[in-house]
Amino acid sequence: MTAGLSDGGRWSDRLHLADDFWVIVHNADSGRPRLNETRRSLGLAGALLGELVLSGHLVIHDRNVYITDVTPPVDATSHLILEQIVAESQAHHVQVWVKFLADSAAATMTDRLMRAGLVEREQQRRRLRQTTVVYRPVDPNRAYWRPVLLRQALAGRYGPTGWPDMFLAGLVEATGLLPAVLQEDHAAGRSYLAHWLPRADPPSLNELVVAVRALVGHREEA
Structure with a gap:
């Protein structure tokens, strides 16, 4: 869970770090994103990996992701991601995992937020009788x-x-939303x-922010 951003009540108690990032990068009233799909997905992927770093399941060393604990996390989403990483026979560059998770990050997060009762479809x-699907916060x-906060x-x-909190702010900065x-x-x-942030403990948090920032720049230059 995200430490420090406590506003009391059950909503705060139910937020994971990636949930916090999702809420921050979406409009509170309309549910529409405040970032483009690329930035949003990469930030969410970084946040999901960050949850596993903070829970002691992963560490990033020399830009590679290593497993430090195979005990299944309580959260079902984190459990699934850890299983995917465990299934690999070798360590991969952190950017590889961020890109991989980014492909399904939006769907992964809306599913988790829906199950938690935090958003509604x-x-x-x-215009032109077209419709779009958004996920609005229930509160x-x-x-x-x-x-x-x-x-x-x-x-x-x-x-x-x-x-x-520092890591969360780092992801917000890496995806370009910090000024707002x-x-x-x-x-x-x-x-x-x-x-x-470069002095983060664990250092893996800063490594993740650096990876997300680099991928945002690379994909938008491509």
């Missing part, structure tokens, strides 16, 4: 506060910023993040 009518007020965490509102989240505090928050 909705068809919205567009838009709680969803609205997630980026605000992240901004406050980086500002030290809750004391020293915890590494899960930090608003007028953007310059100070980005400087704070640049100073502390």
Whole structure:
């Protein structure tokens, strides 16, 4: 679970790190994404791997992903991802795993959020009688506060910023949404993040952010 971003109530207790990222990169009222598909999917993939790093199941060393604990995680989504990594006979570059998980990250996350009762599926009518499917937070007020809480965490509102919060902010920065989240505090928050994230404990968190940032740049240059 994400430490530090606590707004009380059951919503906060039920959020995993990747859930937090999903909520931050979607509009709280409409459920529509605030990032393009490439950035959103790569960020979600990084967050899902980050959950396994924080739970002690994975470590990233010399840019390769290694398994440190094969005990099945409690969360079904994390369990499935760990099984996929365990099934490989050799370590792979972290970017390989981020790209692999990004292909299905949107579907993986909407499935988990639906099962948790955090979002609901909705068809919205567009122009020319076209419809689009979105997943709206069941509690838009709680969803609205997630980026605000992240901004406050980086500002030290809750004391020293915890590494899960720092990692979450790093993914938001790597996918290009940090200015919108930090608003007028953007310059100070980005400087704070640049100073502390490379010192992350575990270091694997910074490795993941670096991998996501590189892939975002590579795919948009292609």
